[in-house]
Amino acid sequence: MDKNKIIVFDTTLRDGEQSPGCSMNTEEKIKVALQLEKLGVDVIEAGFAAASPGDFDAVSRIAEIVKNSSICSLSRAVENDIKQSGLAVSKAPKHRIHTFIATSPIHMKYKLKMTPDEVIKRAIHAVEYAKTFVDDVEFSLEDAGRSEISFMKEVMDAVIEAGARTINLPDTVGYRLPTELGAMVKELSAYAGDRAIISVHNHNDLGLATANTLAAVLNGARQIEVTINGLGERAGNSALEEAVMAIKTRKDAFGDLYTTINTPEIYATSRLVATITGVEPQQNKAIVGKNAFAHESGIHQDGVLKHQETYEIMKPEDVGVFKDSTLILGKHSGRAAFRDKIVHLGFDKVTDEELNAAFERFKVLADKKKEVTDDDIRMLITDESLNHDKTYELIGLQISDCTAGVPTAAVAIKYKDEILRDAAIGDGTMDAIFKTIDRLTGYNGELKDYKVISVTEGKDALAKVTTRVSFDETSPAFVGHGLSIDTMLATAKAYLGALNSYLSQKERLSKSCEHQV
Numbered sequence: 001m002d003k004n005k006i007i008v009f010d011t012t013l014r015d016g017e018q019s020p021g022c023s024m025n026t027e028e029k030i031k032v033a034l035q036l037e038k039l040g041v042d043v044i045e046a047g048f049a050a051a052s053p054g055d056f057d058a059v060s061r062i063a064e065i066v067k068n069s070s071i072c073s074l075s076r077a078v079e080n081d082i083k084q085s086g087l088a089v090s091k092a093p094k095h096r097i098h099t100f101i102a103t104s105p106i107h108m109k110y111k112l113k114m115t116p117d118e119v120i121k122r123a124i125h126a127v128e129y130a131k132t133f134v135d136d137v138e139f140s141l142e143d144a145g146r147s148e149i150s151f152m153k154e155v156m157d158a159v160i161e162a163g164a165r166t167i168n169l170p171d172t173v174g175y176r177l178p179t180e181l182g183a184m185v186k187e188l189s190a191y192a193g194d195r196a197i198i199s200v201h202n203h204n205d206l207g208l209a210t211a212n213t214l215a216a217v218l219n220g221a222r223q224i225e226v227t228i229n230g231l232g233e234r235a236g237n238s239a240l241e242e243a244v245m246a247i248k249t250r251k252d253a254f255g256d257l258y259t260t261i262n263t264p265e266i267y268a269t270s271r272l273v274a275t276i277t278g279v280e281p282q283q284n285k286a287i288v289g290k291n292a293f294a295h296e297s298g299i300h301q302d303g304v305l306k307h308q309e310t311y312e313i314m315k316p317e318d319v320g321v322f323k324d325s326t327l328i329l330g331k332h333s334g335r336a337a338f339r340d341k342i343v344h345l346g347f348d349k350v351t352d353e354e355l356n357a358a359f360e361r362f363k364v365l366a367d368k369k370k371e372v373t374d375d376d377i378r379m380l381i382t383d384e385s386l387n388h389d390k391t392y393e394l395i396g397l398q399i400s401d402c403t404a405g406v407p408t409a410a411v412a413i414k415y416k417d418e419i420l421r422d423a424a425i426g427d428g429t430m431d432a433i434f435k436t437i438d439r440l441t442g443y444n445g446e447l448k449d450y451k452v453i454s455v456t457e458g459k460d461a462l463a464k465v466t467t468r469v470s471f472d473e474t475s476p477a478f479v480g481h482g483l484s485i486d487t488m489l490a491t492a493k494a495y496l497g498a499l500n501s502y503l504s505q506k507e508r509l510s511k512s513c514e515h516q517v
Helices: 026-039 053-065 079-088 105-112 116-130 149-162 178-192 209-218 240-249 263-277 298-306 335-344 352-368 374-386 429-441 487-516
Strands: 007-010 043-047 070-076 095-102 137-142 166-171 197-202 223-226 392-400 408-415 418-425 446-454 463-470 478-484
Touching: 007 197, 007 240, 026 043, 026 053, 026 263, 026 374, 026 487, 043 053, 053 070, 053 079, 070 079, 079 095, 079 116, 095 105, 095 116, 095 166, 105 116, 116 137, 116 149, 137 149, 149 166, 149 178, 166 178, 166 209, 166 223, 178 197, 178 209, 197 209, 209 223, 209 240, 223 240, 240 263, 263 374, 263 478, 335 352, 335 374, 352 374, 374 478, 392 429, 392 487, 408 429, 418 429, 429 487, 446 487, 463 487, 478 487
Parallel strands: 007 043, 007 223, 043 070, 070 095, 095 137, 137 166, 166 197, 197 223
Antiparallel strands: 392 408, 408 418, 446 463, 463 478
């Protein structure tokens, strides 16, 4: 084992998806997983296979497709959880089961209602059972940040003896300060020695997740559990981009320690996750925020122009931000130039079907927009790849409203080879659009969340709409994406996209159940 390598364990698809409003369907998870593989992530925690049929489906399909990263599924220290994880990751060339149980006094007493001895026995059995499915087992001591060191040593001895290769020490509630967490990791890392890799999973409740992760690395941790854009439960997790770039940038502090992350893919990965989830990083977010490499102060601008390192400790291109490539293509650009551009932007695995559809949309956009930017093109390609499953396709939309008037929407939808048309009134144009679509399709959706952002600046900017819609009580809300200069048109597309996602998932799970029977 290379003791200088820091293993990057990404849990965007599991812990990141637990952020309110960040749920993804299977196709979206696959796209993120493939991008994480391209980014060079060592371990992808693809989900919690036992949580639902949808989670099992996503983990198993990712396991079949991803070849270079190890695919991991989380499970409680419960036999059925572990079995589902083992089955879900079985087809991956490299796979892992990550099982856990709480070890803090407060969790054992009030949540588990178990004695310390019972916890240890459960932990041993979980690891031994997981070993019947995979060779690589990771064990987490949940709420390690509030656990007693002496008891954690007992648990570590037991699970390492049972076959765990990696011991994870999560600061589950984001409670510890960097000095405290560093000291804990130092003692337990020395205690584990060469018997296991020490990992950390830090939450950001006090805004210290990345600081704690880096303190742990300096004190012996050799795996970091992180998410893209810092997504995750409550205030989120340590952000992959922050931890990785800190280790790369501060060689004076981290010495020979390194990751194998392909850092120029960081920005593309961040944008993909933000587009799919509809959760944008704040503008001043480190590394990937809109203002991360922007300089408004005259003093700063002057300094950067004279010598970049005066106010920039990283090169934007190191994380995939290319400042000198903003306004290139126009309405006279051809398909070859368009293909070259999207490859330059990192979309080297776009299908011919996606390319052709995106190119046609680009030509339409170029006729309407004065300037077509990289962000416009990036969004066109991503939007096209996210809207494969088109059971229903929007053909036309007409809306009418005025002060003290009656909001009305007329919608035309293609279903198979038939064009369906209807109109409805509502409490505003959006409500009228949704009601018309519900009547045409026969599915009554409940809007859970609605977001609209401007892709670029200006009156002719593309509107990116993200909806979360629930169509029945037994399924989670599904995310839909819509993109257009016309915000209401983008809204209709996003609502239909959520319905198409729901129907696609429903059909796939139905076929999966039939196959299992």
